[in-house]
Amino acid sequence: MLQIHNLHVNVAGNDILNGIDLNVRPGEVHAIMGPNGSGKSTLAQVLAGRDGYEITAGSVHYLDQDLLPLTPEERARAGIFLAFQYPLEIPGVANVQLLRTALNSLRRARGEAEMDAIDFLEFVKDKLMLLGMDDSFLFRSVNEGFSGGEKKRNEILQMAVLEPQLAILDETDSGLDIDALHVVAQGVNSLRNAAHAIILVTHYQRLLNYIVPDQVHVLAGGRIVRSGGRELALELEQKGYAWLEDKASQADNAADLMEARL
Amino acid sequence: MGNLDLQPHFDNEYRWGFVTDIEQEPFPQGLDGAVIRRISATKGEPAFMMEWRLRAYQHWLTLREPTWATVQHPPIHYQDIYYYAAPKTASGSKPKSLAEVDPQLLATYEKLGIPLQEREALAGVAVDAVFDSVSVATTFKDKLETLGIVFCSFSEAVREHPELVRQYLGSVVPYTDNFFASLNSAVFSDGSFVYVPKGVNCPMELSTYFRINASNSGQFERTLIIADEGASVSYLEGCTAPRRDESQLHAAVVELIALKDARIKYSTVQNWYPGDADGRGGIFNFVTKRGECRGDNAHISWTQVETGSAITWKYPSCILRGDNTVGEFYSVALTNHHQQADTGSKMIHIGRNTRSTIVSKGISAGHGSNAYRGLVKVLAGAENARNHTRCDSLLMSPDCAAHTFPYIEVKNPSAKVEHEASTSKIGEDQLFYLRSRGLSEEDAVNLIVNGFCKEVLKELPMEFAVEAQKLLAVSLEGAVG
Ligand SMILES: Nc1ncnc2c1ncn2[C@@H]1O[C@H](COP(=O)(O)OP(=O)(O)O)[C@@H](O)[C@H]1O
Ligand SMILES: [Mg+2]
Numbered sequence: 001m002l003q004i005h006n007l008h009v010n011v012a013g014n015d016i017l018n019g020i021d022l023n024v025r026p027g028e029v030h031a032i033m034g035p036n037g038s039g040k041s042t043l044a045q046v047l048a049g050r051d052g053y054e055i056t057a058g059s060v061h062y063l064d065q066d067l068l069p070l071t072p073e074e075r076a077r078a079g080i081f082l083a084f085q086y087p088l089e090i091p092g093v094a095n096v097q098l099l100r101t102a103l104n105s106l107r108r109a110r111g112e113a114e115m116d117a118i119d120f121l122e123f124v125k126d127k128l129m130l131l132g133m134d135d136s137f138l139f140r141s142v143n144e145g146f147s148g149g150e151k152k153r154n155e156i157l158q159m160a161v162l163e164p165q166l167a168i169l170d171e172t173d174s175g176l177d178i179d180a181l182h183v184v185a186q187g188v189n190s191l192r193n194a195a196h197a198i199i200l201v202t203h204y205q206r207l208l209n210y211i212v213p214d215q216v217h218v219l220a221g222g223r224i225v226r227s228g229g230r231e232l233a234l235e236l237e238q239k240g241y242a243w244l245e246d247k248a249s250q251a252d253n254a255a256d257l258m259e260a261r262l
Numbered sequence: 263m264g265n266l267d268l269q270p271h272f273d274n275e276y277r278w279g280f281v282t283d284i285e286q287e288p289f290p291q292g293l294d295g296a297v298i299r300r301i302s303a304t305k306g307e308p309a310f311m312m313e314w315r316l317r318a319y320q321h322w323l324t325l326r327e328p329t330w331a332t333v334q335h336p337p338i339h340y341q342d343i344y345y346y347a348a349p350k351t352a353s354g355s356k357p358k359s360l361a362e363v364d365p366q367l368l369a370t371y372e373k374l375g376i377p378l379q380e381r382e383a384l385a386g387v388a389v390d391a392v393f394d395s396v397s398v399a400t401t402f403k404d405k406l407e408t409l410g411i412v413f414c415s416f417s418e419a420v421r422e423h424p425e426l427v428r429q430y431l432g433s434v435v436p437y438t439d440n441f442f443a444s445l446n447s448a449v450f451s452d453g454s455f456v457y458v459p460k461g462v463n464c465p466m467e468l469s470t471y472f473r474i475n476a477s478n479s480g481q482f483e484r485t486l487i488i489a490d491e492g493a494s495v496s497y498l499e500g501c502t503a504p505r506r507d508e509s510q511l512h513a514a515v516v517e518l519i520a521l522k523d524a525r526i527k528y529s530t531v532q533n534w535y536p537g538d539a540d541g542r543g544g545i546f547n548f549v550t551k552r553g554e555c556r557g558d559n560a561h562i563s564w565t566q567v568e569t570g571s572a573i574t575w576k577y578p579s580c581i582l583r584g585d586n587t588v589g590e591f592y593s594v595a596l597t598n599h600h601q602q603a604d605t606g607s608k609m610i611h612i613g614r615n616t617r618s619t620i621v622s623k624g625i626s627a628g629h630g631s632n633a634y635r636g637l638v639k640v641l642a643g644a645e646n647a648r649n650h651t652r653c654d655s656l657l658m659s660p661d662c663a664a665h666t667f668p669y670i671e672v673k674n675p676s677a678k679v680e681h682e683a684s685t686s687k688i689g690e691d692q693l694f695y696l697r698s699r700g701l702s703e704e705d706a707v708n709l710i711v712n713g714f715c716k717e718v719l720k721e722l723p724m725e726f727a728v729e730a731q732k733l734l735a736v737s738l739e740g741a742v743g
Binding site: 048049050051071072073075076077081082084087088089090091092093097098101102103105106109141142158162 | 689690691692694695696697698699700701702703705709710712713714715716717
């Protein structure tokens with residue numbers, strides 16, 4: 001479904017991603033872990049199509065097409081969804097208005113009829129129920145005055161409404177209490193099936209107790225330094241990232257040495 | 263982020279810019295006593311009206327154009343303007359029924375989306391259509407008359423209800439008020455008149471649609487609305503003009519009078535021709551709008567959506583004379599390309615327990631300049647006055663400007679006056695967030711702008727809210743990518 005090959009990304013003159021390889025198949029859940037500043041959000045934003053990131057090498061394919069030339073809205077319409085680490089506020093715009101506008105943009109792109117306000121309300125109320133969220137969410141301005149946890153839950157609501165084929169969650173679990181964590185897990189697990197894939201960027205293995213990943217990757221210094229099964233997450237929790245970061249800098253040194261020799 | 267340029271969203275065509283080819287009643291260029299007498303005579307006005315005009319003219323000669331607003335324009339040559347332009351009619355007077363209205367004019371209004379045939383007209387909206395200097399048709403007049411409501415052109419009111427005109431004209435905006443109000447008082451050609459008698463709630467929205475068609479002509483309309491004790495009325499005003507390279511002057515005066523327990527809601531969607539992308543042409547819109555809550559418990563509410571005109575200079579205001587009176591001002595002003603707006607409100611608290619609210623939303627794009635200018639004045643006798651003012655500016659391009667000039671004068675210590683202001687740029691982050699949900703860049707901009715204006719748009723009557731939203735969307739429409 002998603003093939004990232006040797007992806008190098010430069011932001012404002014700094015190399016942030018230094019050769020990412022990742023292969024995600026339909027039905028899989030991948031967890032990406034790693035210390036702060038290792039490039040996790042950069043990777044997520046590049047996949048969603050944010051401007052200002054220079055791809056200096058490598059390729060990304062999604063459903064057998066080159067993803068990189070697509071605009072953010074084209075990617076969304078092709079089934080990619082990013083739950084933001086820091087969701088934005090849109091004052092004066094009711095959540096329900098954004099949700100319906102977004103869903104109808106996707107439906108139009110798929111050649112489906114738009115959903116009218118009444119049908120949509122029914123549809124979205126089912127989603128709220130599934131997530132154990134209150135109806136009042138719908139009529140508040142998008143993220144305005146929301147607590148951190150409410151913003152994260154709102155991202156999950158958007159995801160549940162848009163039913164993406166590839167969902168990328170950027171630290172959606174950070175700062176959540178146990179109830180909110182359940183909402184996130186519920187949202188992800190209900191999306192999980194043979195056709196959908198999920199990338200979970202997370203700091204803590206805690207979330208992985210509820211959403212069991214197929215693979216865990218550790219990102220450090222803009223590279224995936226280690227991949228494994230879910231036991232890797234438990235190992236990280238015990239040992240921290242330091243031992244891997246050492247390996248990353250060793251790898252850097254090794255690469256420098258190689259370059260020096262050539 | 264500072265360089266984010268949303269200009270493509272605003273590069274749209276002005277769709278109301280066509281000209282109607284219709285024969286004009288010729289009138290000499292320029293202004294003097296003779297022209298004023300001739301306007302008055304053409305309209306068959308009583309002597310008091312002509313004398314009032316001449317006094318206004320004499321006063322105007324002593325005044326100079328105000329220069330305090332943050333607007334710049336080439337000098338206006340007052341002697342080059344045609345002060346009266348009317349479509350020629352066979353009988354020389356206002357058509358008695360739609361059957362007598364020139365089909366060209368009916369077609370014009372049709373094209374503007376304002377059908378004047380009552381069976382096709384918007385349900386629940388009575389329309390007075392003003393074309394250049396005269397009112398060409400008023401719909402649902404008879405129906406309103408059965409309730410004692412007078413809704414007619416100003417000229418008709420002068421002839422048929424001179425006692426009401428004489429009592430109220432100039433009682434809120436005297437002809438000495440300011441340069442443009444004086445000029446209007448001398449030369450006003452037509453406009454709308456409304457009188458709602460005691461205890462009557464007007465059952466339909468009343469509206470005037472102003473259309474400038476003639477070139478080199480000024481439009482000077484005058485609107486007078488009186489809600490008698492316990493009456494209520496909601497009035498809507500819309501305006502468009504053809505696209506022309508030279509600028510045209512529009513100097514209107516609107517006076518509202520709400521007596522005891524009366525309520526007036528006045529809404530405007532102003533879409534005069536804004537000029538082209540380089541700032542050529544467009545309407546110079548210098549307007550004096552003021553309402554007085556003359557009796558206790560009266561309520562006046564102004565709502566405006568200003569998207570047109572090269573220059574907008576207007577400050578719809580409320581004089582809160584009665585006790586427990588309420589004044590409100592809700593405004594959206596959008597300036598694009600080289601448009602300039604200096605707009606806001608004045609709330610004058612005179613009575614006890616008077617309350618006022620000002621909500622101003624300025625949107626600047628291109629090289630547009632947008633200023634909020636507001637005065638909240640609490641007089642010594644205004645025990646327990648309350649004002650809340652909120653001014654928000656949204657910047658859409660690196661070259662636009664937003665200014666805020668709040669003036670507060672409080673002479674009574676029990677007053678509570680609050681002022682909040684904010685300036686924000688439409689953010690690349692916000693746009694990316696919305697686009698990552700599948701919205702096009704254009705839809706994303708629209709959504710953000712609509713959200714920004716929501717508090718104001720929700721004040722508009724249904725029929726107009728939809729039109730205003732469309733108009734904002736059209737202004738935001740453009741070739742993306
Ligand atoms: N817009 C930007 N300009 C400059 N540096 C950036 C920008 N965005 C991210 N970075 C840098 O890229 C690195 C990776 O950041 P990020 O992807 O947010 O890491 P993570 O999500 O793993 O904490 C950090 O060193 C950060 O400072
Ligand atoms: Mg991050």
